[in-house]
Amino acid sequence: MPGPRPSPTSNGSALPDFVARQFDHTQAVHDHRQLYNILERGIRESVLAPGSRLPPSRQLAQTLGIARNTVVHVYQQLTLEGYLQAQVGRGTFVSEGASATSLVWTAPSAVNAPTSPRPLSRRGRSLLSEAGAARLQWGAFTPGVPDVRLFPHETWRRLNARVWRSPVPELLSYATEAGDPHLRRSLAEYLQGTRGVVCTPEQVVITSGTQQSLHLIAQLLADPGDKVWLEDPGYWGARSVFRALGLKPIGIPLDGEGMAPPPSQWRQAPKLMFLSPSHQYPTGVVMSHGRRRRLLDYAATRASWVIEDDYDSEFRYGARPLPALQGLDSHGRVIYLGTFSKTLYPALRLAYLVLPPDLVDPFSRALSELYREGQTPQQAVLAQFLAQGHYTSHIRRMRSVYAARHDTLIASIKRHFGSHLPVIGGDAGLHLVLGLPAHLDDVAVAQQVASLKVITRPLSLYHLQQPAPSRGLLLGYGAVEENAIPANFARLAHAVEQFL
Ligand SMILES: Cc1ncc(COP(=O)(O)O)c(C=O)c1O
Structure with missing residues (x-):
């Protein structure tokens, strides 16, 4: 959409108006994306001259009637991409030469794209308005990623070659079970030995990431409008899934013993609770034994499901980790989640659920029904990786x-x-x-x-x-x-x- 073009400005004073004229509140495009597009195009097309000073984020946010964080994030993103430069105490400026260096090839499909974005659903808008995923996933001090350079890819390549030497048709077709049976068996042994999880191999269901595990749980065990307790602060990825599926996230504060619901919340039982008791994300609080017991008893009497996200317990540098909450549960209310994203590499997209026995069949059927699971060769390689001791x-x-x-x-x-x-x-x-x-x-x-x-x-x-x-x-x-x-x-x- 060729927006109105102000005469090139060198001091940025016309900039809030320039942005405001193009900013369209009736569009369903997320504020962040819209502001980013306007500024990026302005710089690329030299409408915003190199050296122009951008208005302070607070001022631009007020002019546009959007959240200040949105403006801050857009400035941050454009700074990282080299379009802008922040100067301490002076402000944010269009980089010298940004227009020349950033010219990009435009794919024909982009030229033919609709001139104004089509409206998203209410759910889509709500999801994107609070999106938490960062674009940069590597470099000091990116949180949440392991050192993928140290992944033993030679060993993986060798095991992979073995799996591909004579793949049987079942290996390359849609997966019909809840995951590779060898992988499920090795994982059950590993989790019993290292995390005190009480389970049989049949209770382990392989998914393609915690996000998918959460999707399944929310779709099978909760309905739109149901409450879900989330640790506050907590994992934005879980919040996004629950919100996208119409659940009602309730932030529960933390104290030194973990999630600490205030009396008013205890009176209104949620359908789901999402916890990271072994190493609360992101504050690291370890949930006390007493709090674990209290939440488990409460879940049993109020028929709530407890989702235990045990995402990085393998890496503990002081005391030994407390065993998993799942091992304390005698009422079958805990669903235990694990992932290979931190121990191996995130792009592998393999994770697992440990389910109470009666949920295994519905979950594995829903997995096939909704996602037509696959990644079977990867799972076979991973099964050997575990069985041969490379994982530990x-x-x-x-x-x-x-x-x-x-x-x-x-x-x-x-x-x-x-x-x-x-x-x-x-x-x-x-x-x-x-x-x-x-x-x-x-x-x-x-x-x-x-x-x-x-x-x-x-x-x-x-x-x-x-x-x-x-x-x-x-x-x-x-x-x-x-x-x-x-x-x-x-x-x-x-x-x-x-x-x-
Ligand atoms: C708290 C928490 N749980 C789980 C995950 C793993 O998610 P996935 O298995 O979808 O990569 C992450 C990834 O960043 C996380 O921070």
């Missing part, structure tokens, strides 16, 4: 790699901030949270940090309650080598210091 030795190796990075990161934090800024949840997993004072705008801090090519995620984005009651930066150490941590953290610290 890879985890052992990675645990010591991450432990060293974790220590280096903590040392860097202490060197720069002493005990001035707290480290939250730093004894397990692949990330920690650097706490910031509650009055600080952690989205703006993360944006500033991003302009120095360091990736973090603001803690406030993980909160359902807004304005977020706690602030901080999530720092992952899976995607950064140990020796690169001090220099990257020094850049981050420099940016953070401007705000303190």
Whole structure:
């Protein structure tokens, strides 16, 4: 859509009007995407001249009547892509040469695309208005990703070659079971031995990611309008699935023992509870034994389902992890979720559910019905990877790699901030949270940090309650080598210091 073209501006004063004229509130396009498109096109077509100063995010948000976070995120994204440059204390500017370097080839299909985007469903709009997935998934300090460079791909290649040497037709057809039987057996043994999960191989159902596991649970066990308790702060991915399926997310605050429902919530039982009791995401709180018992008893008497997300318990650097909640459940109310995204690599898209026995048949039928499951050769390779001991030795190796990075990161934090800024949840997993004072705008801090090519995620984005009651930066150490941590953290610290 060729928007109105103001004369090129060098001081940005005409810019809010320029954007406002093109910004169309009646369009179903997410505010973020719309603002991004307007600014990106303006820069690419030199309508916004190199060196132009962008209005402060608060001002532009007010002019457009949209959330300030949306403007901040768009500035952050364009900064990372090289279109904009943030200058501490001065503002955000169109990069020199951005228009020349960013010219991209336009596919014919894009030329023929409809001139104005067609409306999305209410559900689609709601999903995208609170979307949490980040575009950048690699580099210091991207949270939530393992070091995929250290994945033993030679071993995988060898096992893969063996599976492909003479594949039987069943291996290349639609999957009809709840996953490769060898994989289900090896996983059941592994989970019993390492996590205290009580299950038979038949209770293990393979999916293509936790997101899909959550989809299945929400579709089979809840109806639109049903309540789901979510830890607040908590995993945005779960929130997105539940919201997209019309469930009602209820943010439950945390205390030192994990999810802590206030008295008013205990009175209104949810259909589902989503918990990460072994290493709360993202704060790292370990749920106490007493709280586990209380939630399990409550779920049993109120017929709620407890979803236990055990996403990264393999990596614990201090005390041994508490066994899984699932092992304490004598009423069959817990659905245990695991994933290979943290232990192997996220693009593998393999995960699993451990279900109470009576749910296995409905879940495996729904899996075929909704998703026509496959990935059978991958599952066969993974089954051998587990059976031959490669999985446990890879985890052992990675645990010591991450432990060293974790220590280096903590040392860097202490060197720069002493005990001035707290480290939250730093004894397990692949990330920690650097706490910031509650009055600080952690989205703006993360944006500033991003302009120095360091990736973090603001803690406030993980909160359902807004304005977020706690602030901080999530720092992952899976995607950064140990020796690169001090220099990257020094850049981050420099940016953070401007705000303190
Ligand atoms: C809390 C939590 N659970 C689960 C997952 C894994 O999801 P998936 O298996 O879909 O990759 C993630 C990934 O970031 C996560 O942060």
